[in-house]
Amino acid sequence: MKTEIGIGLAGFGTVGSGVYKNLIRNGALIEERTGVAFAVRRIAVKDLAEPRKVDAPDELFITSPDDLIADPSIRIVIELMGGIEFPLKFIRKAILAGKSVITANKALLAEHGKEIFELAKEKNVAVFYEAAVAGGIPIIKAVREAFVGNRFESIHGILNGTSNYILTRMTDAGLDFSPALGEAQKLGYAEADPALDVNGWDAAHKAIILASLAYGFWVEPSKVLVEGIEKVTASDIRFADELGYRIKLIATIKADDKDEIEVRVAPTLIPKSHVLASVNGVFNAVAVRGDVVGETLFYGRGAGQDPTSSAVLGDLAEAAAALISPRESCGFATHDLYGECKPAADSISKYYLRLGVEDRPGVLAQIAGTLGGAGIGILSVIQPESHTEGSVPLVLTLHDAPYGKMQTAAATLASLPCVKTEPLLLHMESFS
Ligand code: NDP
Numbered sequence: 358m359k360t361e362i363g364i365g366l367a368g369f370g371t372v373g374s375g376v377y378k379n380l381i382r383n384g385a386l387i388e389e390r391t392g393v394a395f396a397v398r399r400i401a402v403k404d405l406a407e408p409r410k411v412d413a414p415d416e417l418f419i420t421s422p423d424d425l426i427a428d429p430s431i432r433i434v435i436e437l438m439g440g441i442e443f444p445l446k447f448i449r450k451a452i453l454a455g456k457s458v459i460t461a462n463k464a465l466l467a468e469h470g471k472e473i474f475e476l477a478k479e480k481n482v483a484v485f486y487e488a489a490v491a492g493g494i495p496i497i498k499a500v501r502e503a504f505v506g507n508r509f510e511s512i513h514g515i516l517n518g519t520s521n522y523i524l525t526r527m528t529d530a531g532l533d534f535s536p537a538l539g540e541a542q543k544l545g546y547a548e549a550d551p552a553l554d555v556n557g558w559d560a561a562h563k564a565i566i567l568a569s570l571a572y573g574f575w576v577e578p579s580k581v582l583v584e585g586i587e588k589v590t591a592s593d594i595r596f597a598d599e600l601g602y603r604i605k606l607i608a609t610i611k612a613d614d615k616d617e618i619e620v621r622v623a624p625t626l627i628p629k630s631h632v633l634a635s636v637n638g639v640f641n642a643v644a645v646r647g648d649v650v651g652e653t654l655f656y657g658r659g660a661g662q663d664p665t666s667s668a669v670l671g672d673l674a675e676a677a678a679a680l681i682s683p684r685e686s687c688g689f690a691t692h693d694l695y696g697e698c699k700p701a702a703d704s705i706s707k708y709y710l711r712l713g714v715e716d717r718p719g720v721l722a723q724i725a726g727t728l729g730g731a732g733i734g735i736l737s738v739i740q741p742e743s744h745t746e747g748s749v750p751l752v753l754t755l756h757d758a759p760y761g762k763m764q765t766a767a768a769t770l771a772s773l774p775c776v777k778t779e780p781l782l783l784h785m786e787s788f789s
């Protein structure tokens with residue numbers, strides 16, 4: 358028996374128009390597989406006059422997303438507008454009206470996931486969000502369902518397509534930062550505000566969602582260490598290469614033996630031999646280690662119209678299944694088996710430190726003495742033969758140390774008269 362389900366699209370930009378296009382392309386196939394025909398009843402946009410790259414009948418377009426909620430023929434609303442306050446109100450209203458919700462809005466979920474899912478639970482309404490993390494990779498479904506029998510030991514991911522694209526273009530084509538970002542924007546990968554891509558926060562929103570799902574409580578954004586790629590230079594990429602590493606924006610999520618959680622997003626040196634080092638361009642990858650399954654790896658396009666709409670279509674099928682056979686807990690299950698997020702200052706790793714120093718005898722000894730005095734051991738030193746504005750670069754790799762202690766030592770180094778540029782401190786990850 359075939360069932361028809363009416364859906365409403367809030368947003369017809371990169372993702373929204375992709376969902377419509379691919380629903381036309383594969384709707385019959387989806388109907389064969391799921392027994393459900395999805396009928397787009399209305400599409401809400403901001404500006405009716407905006408030219409559209411994907412054709413849809415004019416009569417579908419409206420400018421008030423609330424009309425999707427008011428329409429009794431619409432049972433599933435898909436929020437693809439972006440932003441925070443407006444979509445939050447929209448999703449709240451949709452849940453209160455008993456509509457199933459699908460969203461790709463990671464910023465919204467990272468900041469308001471707790472209240473959204475509490476309300477959804479209270480009203481017994483499903484909220485799905487596969488497209489919010491890692492584009493086309495079905496990582497939400499994997500963490501929520503396929504790995505339900507595992508404790509998560511760690512999740513490491515490249516979760517932002519734009520920044521990975523930029524780093525790849527800087528590494529492989531020697532492009533500067535700005536033209537590489539311009540390319541990513543043209544390709545539809547970047548956020549409406551691309552600052553979120555380059556300052557690490559888009560990846561952090563996704564890491565918050567994954568960590569919350571893996572550990573059963575909503576992680577506070579203020580507990581997450583977030584650094585962006587904007588401070589990484591072409592020279593750092595070269596120095597890392599000499600040391601046998603690639604620089605990637607890595608999300609690190611792990612539980613320690615006291616069940617405290619660490620969530621960090623930062624440009625990180627990873628060994629060239631590690632599989633994440635060869636994840637390039639817009640591709641994302643997520644390495645999940647569970648106590649039962651061991652190591653797993655998920656790989657695919659992390660941004661862009663088609664991969665993201667593939668994730669939304671998967672959610673549509675799931676939302677339809679939940680409407681046909683209602684079940685409890687659709688979307689997010691909380692539990693209190695894990696405690697807190699530990700302070701970023703307590704997280705331990707090795708480090709890459711780049712300084713611009715005076716080119717005179719005794720400087721290296723002074724730097725080594727300062728680090729030694731702070732209890733931080735040096736692993737290796739490289740001093741390439743190049744000068745920039747009265748200083749020479751000095752690159753050190755440093756033994757495991759708590760991040761707080763390392764930051765204090767970097768600040769002490771920055772205050773030395775022989776140090777001429779702001780130190781750049783990056784994490785190094787060995788995945789052990
Ligand atoms: P776009 O900016 O391309 O599209 C946004 C759409 O929402 C536009 O059609 C816009 O209308 C409409 N819109 C915005 N505000 C309103 C409003 N108040 N009322 C009605 N319509 C509104 O964004 P994307 O498609 O790139 O992203 C959408 C969401 O998906 C975001 O949350 C984003 O973070 C997320 N996402 C994006 C990915 C990507 O690769 N682009 C990947 C994964 C998630 P109009 O066209 O008239 O301006």
Ligand code: HSE
Nearest residue numbers: 517518519547548660
């Ligand atoms: N701007 C995001 C990225 C879109 O580049 O990864 C996908 O979430």
